[in-house]
Amino acid sequence: RLSARLMEERLEANLRLQEQLHEMAHRDSLTGLNNRRILDEIACRLVKHADVAGRPLVAVSLDLDHFKRLNDTYGHKAGDDALVAMAAILARSLRPGEVAVRTGGEEFLVLMPDCDIDEARARAEAWRALIRAHPVGTGQGAAEITFSAGISAYPDTASSFAQMLQQADKAVYAAKRAGRNRVVVARQPVEYGDGRMRSA
Numbered sequence: 001r002l003s004a005r006l007m008e009e010r011l012e013a014n015l016r017l018q019e020q021l022h023e024m025a026h027r028d029s030l031t032g033l034n035n036r037r038i039l040d041e042i043a044c045r046l047v048k049h050a051d052v053a054g055r056p057l058v059a060v061s062l063d064l065d066h067f068k069r070l071n072d073t074y075g076h077k078a079g080d081d082a083l084v085a086m087a088a089i090l091a092r093s094l095r096p097g098e099v100a101v102r103t104g105g106e107e108f109l110v111l112m113p114d115c116d117i118d119e120a121r122a123r124a125e126a127w128r129a130l131i132r133a134h135p136v137g138t139g140q141g142a143a144e145i146t147f148s149a150g151i152s153a154y155p156d157t158a159s160s161f162a163q164m165l166q167q168a169d170k171a172v173y174a175a176k177r178a179g180r181n182r183v184v185v186a187r188q189p190v191e192y193g194d195g196r197m198r199s200a
Contacts, residue, residue: 028102030080031087036103042111043161046099047154049113056153057161058112058120061168062086062127065146065180067106074138079106081136082145089130093123109165117153117185124149124183132181148175152186 026038050057064070064082071079083106090100090110101109112120128147135142150171158164167186175184 028087031083031102033087033091033108034099034101036101038099038101039103039109039165042099046111046113047161049097050154053114055114056116056156057164058115058117058151058153059164059168060110060112060120060124060149060151061103061165061172062090062108062110062124062147062149063172063176064106065148065176070136070143070145074136074140074143078136078138078143082106082143085134085136085145086131086147089127093127109168117151117156120151120153121183121185124151128181128183146181148172148180149183150175150186151183157186 099111150168152167171184
């Protein structure tokens with residue numbers, strides 16, 4: 001029969017293994033940031049916190065500009081280096097409770113509890129200046145990196161977590177259409193007589 005001590009050690013080892021597997025499943029291998037799978041897990045917690053605290057939850061969605069052209073011109077290592085550089089800027093700037101996610105390809109998302117839109121915009125502008133000031137080195141010279149960003153907030157501009165993400169993504173597309181390398185804030189929704197919400 002296994003001793004109580006040995007059983008306890010095995011149980012602890014199994015728990016550590018489960019934690020490691022959970023971490024691996026929710027971590028992007030290239031950048032070290034969380035991956036998209038973490039969003040469902042944290043959405044309820046962050047929205048509940050916003051409701052209880054009476055403070056907004058802000059989403060900043062970022063998309064590196066001309067990423068395909070970067071890969072095609074300088075090679076995939078340059079693309080990977082750009083992603084790692086962007087992730088490092090985001091990771092270094094995170095405050096307690098904030099989450100940075102690589103949502104796919106050249107797309108990132110930062111979730112900021114207890115933050116207002118103006119503060120989030122100022123921080124996104126600072127990231128934009130930082131990434132542009134640190135071009136990626138390649139065999140063909142330095143490649144400048146820029147991004148387009150969209151900002152939305154629950155409950156200021158969105159009535160749910162899903163709507164907040166949709167608004168932030170639409171604001172990214174608006175930034176792209178306006179010429180890229182800029183930050184756009186989602187517009188305030190207004191309620192019509194039929195109870196539906198539309199952007200103002």
